[in-house]
Amino acid sequence: MRYVDEFRDADTAHALAAKITALCEPGRQYKLMEVCGGHTHTIYKHGLEDYLPEQITLVHGPGCPVCVIPMGRVDDAMALAAGPDVIMTSFGDMMRVPGSKGSFFDAKAQGTDIRMVYSPLDSLKIARKNPDKRVVFMAIGFETTAPSTAMTVLRAAAEGLENFSVFCNHVTIIPAIKAILDSPDLRLDGFIGPGHVSTVIGCRPYEFIARDYGKPVVVAGFEPLDILQSIYMLMLQLAQDRSEVENQYSRVVPWDGNPVALQAIGETMELRPYFEWRGLGFISHSALKVSERYARFDAELLFSVPGVRVADPKACQCGEVLKGVLKPWECKVFGTACTPETPIGTCMVSPEGACAAYYNYGRLTRQRVKEATQA
Amino acid sequence: MTSDQQSAGVSEASWVRDALAVHEEQTAEEEISRGGHRGSPQPLPGTVREELVLERIDRARRARPRVKEERITMSHGAGGKATQTLIEAMFLDGFRNPLLEPLEDAARLRIGAARLALTTDSYVVSPLFFPGGDIGDLAVNGTVNDLSVSGAVPLYLSAGFILEEGFPVADLGRIVTSMRKAADAAGVQIVTGDTKVVEKGKADGCYINTAGVGVIEHGLDLGVAHARPGDAIIVSGPIGDHGVTIMLARGELDIEADVTSDTAPLNGLVAGLLAATGGVRALRDATRGGVATILNEIAKAANVGVLVSENDIPVRTEVRGASELLGIDPMYVACEGRLVAVVDGAAAGDALAALRAHPLGGQAAVIGRVTADPPGIVQLKTAFGGTRIVDLLVGDPLPRIC
Numbered sequence: 001m002r003y004v005d006e007f008r009d010a011d012t013a014h015a016l017a018a019k020i021t022a023l024c025e026p027g028r029q030y031k032l033m034e035v036c037g038g039h040t041h042t043i044y045k046h047g048l049e050d051y052l053p054e055q056i057t058l059v060h061g062p063g064c065p066v067c068v069i070p071m072g073r074v075d076d077a078m079a080l081a082a083g084p085d086v087i088m089t090s091f092g093d094m095m096r097v098p099g100s101k102g103s104f105f106d107a108k109a110q111g112t113d114i115r116m117v118y119s120p121l122d123s124l125k126i127a128r129k130n131p132d133k134r135v136v137f138m139a140i141g142f143e144t145t146a147p148s149t150a151m152t153v154l155r156a157a158a159e160g161l162e163n164f165s166v167f168c169n170h171v172t173i174i175p176a177i178k179a180i181l182d183s184p185d186l187r188l189d190g191f192i193g194p195g196h197v198s199t200v201i202g203c204r205p206y207e208f209i210a211r212d213y214g215k216p217v218v219v220a221g222f223e224p225l226d227i228l229q230s231i232y233m234l235m236l237q238l239a240q241d242r243s244e245v246e247n248q249y250s251r252v253v254p255w256d257g258n259p260v261a262l263q264a265i266g267e268t269m270e271l272r273p274y275f276e277w278r279g280l281g282f283i284s285h286s287a288l289k290v291s292e293r294y295a296r297f298d299a300e301l302l303f304s305v306p307g308v309r310v311a312d313p314k315a316c317q318c319g320e321v322l323k324g325v326l327k328p329w330e331c332k333v334f335g336t337a338c339t340p341e342t343p344i345g346t347c348m349v350s351p352e353g354a355c356a357a358y359y360n361y362g363r364l365t366r367q368r369v370k371e372a373t374q375a
Numbered sequence: 376m377t378s379d380q381q382s383a384g385v386s387e388a389s390w391v392r393d394a395l396a397v398h399e400e401q402t403a404e405e406e407i408s409r410g411g412h413r414g415s416p417q418p419l420p421g422t423v424r425e426e427l428v429l430e431r432i433d434r435a436r437r438a439r440p441r442v443k444e445e446r447i448t449m450s451h452g453a454g455g456k457a458t459q460t461l462i463e464a465m466f467l468d469g470f471r472n473p474l475l476e477p478l479e480d481a482a483r484l485r486i487g488a489a490r491l492a493l494t495t496d497s498y499v500v501s502p503l504f505f506p507g508g509d510i511g512d513l514a515v516n517g518t519v520n521d522l523s524v525s526g527a528v529p530l531y532l533s534a535g536f537i538l539e540e541g542f543p544v545a546d547l548g549r550i551v552t553s554m555r556k557a558a559d560a561a562g563v564q565i566v567t568g569d570t571k572v573v574e575k576g577k578a579d580g581c582y583i584n585t586a587g588v589g590v591i592e593h594g595l596d597l598g599v600a601h602a603r604p605g606d607a608i609i610v611s612g613p614i615g616d617h618g619v620t621i622m623l624a625r626g627e628l629d630i631e632a633d634v635t636s637d638t639a640p641l642n643g644l645v646a647g648l649l650a651a652t653g654g655v656r657a658l659r660d661a662t663r664g665g666v667a668t669i670l671n672e673i674a675k676a677a678n679v680g681v682l683v684s685e686n687d688i689p690v691r692t693e694v695r696g697a698s699e700l701l702g703i704d705p706m707y708v709a710c711e712g713r714l715v716a717v718v719d720g721a722a723a724g725d726a727l728a729a730l731r732a733h734p735l736g737g738q739a740a741v742i743g744r745v746t747a748d749p750p751g752i753v754q755l756k757t758a759f760g761g762t763r764i765v766d767l768l769v770g771d772p773l774p775r776i777c
Contacts, residue, residue, distance in 0.1 A: 004699060010760035047761020109446040118628060224759045313391040315398070329425055335432030337398030340769040341456050342443055344391055351702075361763040363429060364749060 007223030008046065016228045017051040023235040030056045031187065032234055033324050035177060036194035037064030037352025038222050044361035046224040056231070059186075059324035060354035062176045062280065063194050065141040066093045067322060067346040067353045069169060070278045071310035074099030077138050077167055079306050080299060081112045087130060088114045088167075089123040090138040091145075093350045098343055100310045120152040120166075127156075127164040135164050136299045144196040146170045146288060147261035150268040153290065153297050167299040168289050171275065173197050174205050175286035181213050185325050190234040192227065193219035195249045200265075202257025203245050210243040221249040268294050278346050279312060279319025318345035321354055328358040335359060393443075433751070440464040454663025454709075455768030477598055477676075480659065481525035483591065492527035494518060495586035503546065503580055505624040507616075507635030510583055511553035513711060516638050517662065518587040519561045523642040524658035524714055526597045526649065527589030529561060535569040535584040542580050550581065561640035563587070593649060599669075599717065601656040602677035606745040607723035609716040611644060611736045612637070613689040614666050615708035619697045630700060632693040639712030644733045651729030654722025659715045666742075667706035667765045669715045670753045673745070681753040683743030683765070706755075707768045720744065 024030070034040055040060045043049060049058065062068060074097055081088035081104075088104075095104045095116060108114045113133075117123055120137050127135040139149040149166060156164045173194060180186065193206055198219045206217045216237035220230035230248045237244060247253055268291055275287030290298035299305075312318065315333045320326040328334055328347065338344040340356050347355040440460040450457035467475060474482045481494035498514045515532065522529040534554065538547070558565055565585075616637040623630055641660060649655060659669045666688070674681045690698075690705045698705045712735060718726040723741055730736035753765040 004695075005758075008757075008759045010758065013760050044763060046757045046759040047755075047763045048759070050761040105448045105450065106444065106446065109444075109448045122627075224761075313395070315395055316391075327425075329428045333395070333398055334428065336435045337394040339435075341450075341460070342394060344394055359432075360766045360769075363432065363764050363766075364752065364754075 004223070007221070007225045009225065012225055013051055013228055016225070016232055020051075020056070020228070020232050020235055021053045023232070023239045024053055024055045025239070028055065030189045030235070030238070031059050031324075032056065032190050032192060032231060033059040033061045033180070033188050034192040034220075034227070035061035035063045035173065036192075036197065037061075037067065037350065037354075038196060039192055039194070039220065039227055040064070040354050040357050041352050042222055042224055042227060044357040047361075048224050048227060049362075051228060052231070056235075059188065060321070060328075060357075061191075061324060062180065062277075062322040063142065063173060063197070064322075064347070064350050064352040064354070065145065065171075066097050066350040067318070068171060068176070068277045068280070069094075069097060069140060069346060070276045071099050071312065072276070072308055073169055074103075075101065075310060076305045076307060078104070078107050078112070080136055080167055080303050081107060081114055083134075083303060085133045086113065086303075087126060087133050087135045088112070088138055089117045089120075089126060089135060090114060091118075091140065092116045093352075094138055094140060096343065097346055097349050120149050121155065124152060124156060124159070124161060124164060127161055131163060133163060134302075136303075137164070137166050138169070139166050140169045142171055142173050142194070142197050143200040143265070144194075146265050146269065147200060147258070150261075150264035153268045153294050154264060156297060157294060162296075165297045165299040165302050166290055167305075168269065170269065170288040171277070172271075172286055172288065173201075175283050176277065176280065177206075177209065179280055179283055180323055181209065181215075183323055183325075186323060188215060188324070189238060190216040190218070190243075192230050192234070193217045193245070195219060195221050195226075195253060198247075198249065198253045198257070200258050200261045203247050203253065203255050204257075206245045210245050214243045216243045217245045219245070219247045219249050219253055221252065267291065268297075276309070277322075279317075279322045281319075313344055316345040318347045318355075321345070321347050328355040331355070335363075436751075450769075453768065454668060455707075457769070458663075459767065477600065479525060479598055480521040481527065481587075481589070483525060483527075490591035492522050492525040492589045492591055493586070494521040494525070495584065496521060497582060497584040499579070499582050500621065501579060502621075502624050503550070505636055506620055508638040508711075509550060509553050510581060511550035512557035513636075513638050514583040514585045515554050515557035515561065515563070515565075516640050516711060518585040519557075519563060519640045519642055520660040520662075520712070520714075522587050522589035523640070523645040524597075524660050525589070525591070526593065526595055526645070526658070527591045528646070529563045529587055529589040529640075529642050531566045532558065532563050532585050532587045533567045533569075534565050536571070537578055537582040537584075538570070538572045539578040539580050540572060540575040547581065550583075557640065561642055595649065595653070595655065597655065597657050598676070599657040599659065599673045600676040602673050602679055602717045602745050603656075604679060604745050604747040605720040606656060607718050607720050607726075607741050608670070608673075608681065608683060608743045608745065609718060609723065609726060609730065609739060609741050610661070610666060610689065611641075611714045611716070611730050612712075612738045613691045613694065614661065614710055614713055615690060615694045615698065615705035617711040618665070618708035619694045619705075621709075622701065623697065628701070630697060632697050634691065634693045634697070637710055637712040639735055641712060641714055641735065644714070644730065644735045647733050647736075648716065648726060648729045652718070652722040652725040654719030655716060655726065656719065657717040661710045661713050661715050663709050664768055665705070665707040665709055666713075666715055667704070667753070668767060670765060671767050673717060674751050674753050677745070678750045680746035680749050680751075681743060682746050682756070683753070684756045685758040686756075687740055687742045689738050689740050706765060717745065 269288040317331040347353040481492040730739035
């Protein structure tokens with residue numbers, strides 16, 4: 001298939017892998033973090049780790065949109081959805097995220113009107129079709145999805161739609177990366193930068209990582225060869241003792257981002273003073289709310305939201321997994337109490353979550369894989 | 376809830392406690408079986424610890440299935456893990472008998488000297504009419520195929536209709552005509568039936584249930600539990616056509632592609648295959664849950680490993696493209712006219728030739744083999760050159776495909 005197969009070519013991968021191995025200093029261990037959950041998914045889905053020398057460990061980062069939603073926010077959304085005449089719309093990924101009383105799927109089974117949409121704009125279709133209902137879009141995601149929420153709000157305003165609002169849970173990636181860099185329990189050598197987020201914000205926001213923390217960053221695409229090439233670029237920087245921001249995904253990511261998208265976000269949303277992240281706790285200026293100018297589309301103002309905090313279950317170590325301190329299987333409840341069908345932690349829910357990716361695709365040690373495939 | 380949590384306005388989820396209780400129980404059992412020492416004095420190396428965790432997970436997966444939800448959710452109908460749990464914990468437990476226990480596509484019965492196969496299936500597909508077929512031929516072909524892959528020659532079908540008040544008679548006429556045509560094509564007769572009408576809003580237009588009986592005329596005992604290391608795994612053609620067609624036909628995705636459903640009767644294809652070789656161990660039609668689900672059933676039932684190669688699995692470019700865009704894996708997408716065959720490795724060539732000689736099997740391919748290790752696990756060699764697990768599907772966003 002054109003524009004896909006070229007980026008999955010095994011021969012090219014073998015050649016790149018050899019170059020990566022050649023760059024490893026004897027005796028040195030490398031820890032590289034892929035920030036974005038989309039990368040984690042690609043790495044596991046294509047079995048990319050099979051190409052890496054054992055000296056290189058990939059650490060899975062916090063960039064999985066549903067993984068960072070705290071339980072209390074899910075409960076708030078369900079309370080909103082259960083209101084009279086409310087239709088809640090949400091991305092499919094969100095449907096199985098557990099709140100303290102179950103997931104959207106469970107709420108739906110009990111009669112709450114929650115519908116899956118592929119684009120926030122579909123919520124407007126539903127709002128137009130049901131003028132006597134109040135449609136609330138559960139907005140989640142990093143800067144990747146924020147522009148589509150922003151465009152939806154702008155469209156609703158232009159149409160004068162009065163029965164549509166947004167329950168805004170958009171978060172921003174930079175404060176999360178900073179929290180990880182400042183975390184004392186982790187030593188990283190470099191970052192595979194998020195590709196989709198960067199199509200919006202560009203590469204400049206990562207410059208502080210290279211400048212102030214001395215860590216190289218390579219913004220990467222989502223095909224397996226993109227990631228392998230980014231690892232090569234990171235290893236080359238490390239070998240040459242450089243720390244710079246480089247753009248591997250230049251076919252999609254402009255250095256300065258997408259000004260139209262940024263402007264739409266800037267117009268319709270503003271930074272919250274702080275926001276709770278699943279497992280990471282409160283991070284200041286790390287999330288977006290609907291701006292004052294568009295307050296009539298802000299579900300948090302239109303409805304009474306309980307705003308109760310729900311403690312992460314003590315046994316759940318999503319925070320450590322999100323920060324890359326623990327590998328998924330090192331979590332105490334991984335795969336026994338917490339599985340994709342009954343997830344306790346969010347990392348087990350989304351296909352972009354590190355735990356779900358490991359459980360679904362990687363549940364064998366590299367040694368076992370070698371034995372089985374060569375037998 | 377502890378008092379300090381209460382004062383901070385923080386609550387704890389109650390259902391988590393149940394999940395953790397089960398976990399504690401399992402871990403305690405494990406400790407006892409390892410000699411009662413909690414933790415070892417020397418920390419074990421990483422790979423060994425990972426192995427131990429994986430063994431623990433393996434045991435958890437083999438534990439008796441239990442429906443944890445209080446209500447039925449759409450996942451229970453999606454053909455993945457939740458469906459399997461519901462079937463095993465609810466229906467198999469409730470009805471348990473030796474004929475039901477293998478959970479094959481049809482039950483095999485001995486009545487006097489005759490060996491018969493009996494099966495039933497309900498159809499709730501939305502939309503009712505789609506490129507390449509409609510609910511009518513789906514309802515006939517689905518039951519014909521369940522009988523065929525059980526090694527039976529399909530003979531007689533029943534048809535039960537649940538109709539919604541207000542459903543257009545002309546649409547029902549179209550459905551009946553296509554059922555008639557499908558039955559003729561498969562050489563079966565619809566010999567009994569039932570009709571119910573429910574109030575508007577209590578059903579979605581038209582649901583159909585069909586049951587079928589067939590006769591088993593050979594001495595083979597087909598079943599996924601018979602798979603053994605060295606066997607070849609064959610699919611009879613490109614996978615995922617039906618599921619992708621239905622997803623696109625719903626018109627919710629604003630994607631257009633030139634795909635049609637693969638709905639077709641497999642009895643002719645199966646007859647040709649069984650006549651060509653005695654080496655067939657199991658046949659399955661890859662409906663809900665797709666080929667990946669069948670491979671997992673093989674691995675679990677026979678306690679073997681399954682190793683397939685992504686490069687060898689036939690998938691049409693249109694289906695691959697649509698799946699890429701939708702973020703789904705064609706391995707999990709339903710087919711309605713494709714089968715997976717487990718064949719003695721030595722007979723793979725004959726089996727493949729027999730399938731390819733039939734119009735429905737022109738693109739049949741060997742996609743992998745059965746291995747001894749690791750038992751219960753399906754592995755995929757990716758086109759990229761890596762290896763990963765292919766597990767049962769958890770949760771399906773688009774369940775009403777058949």
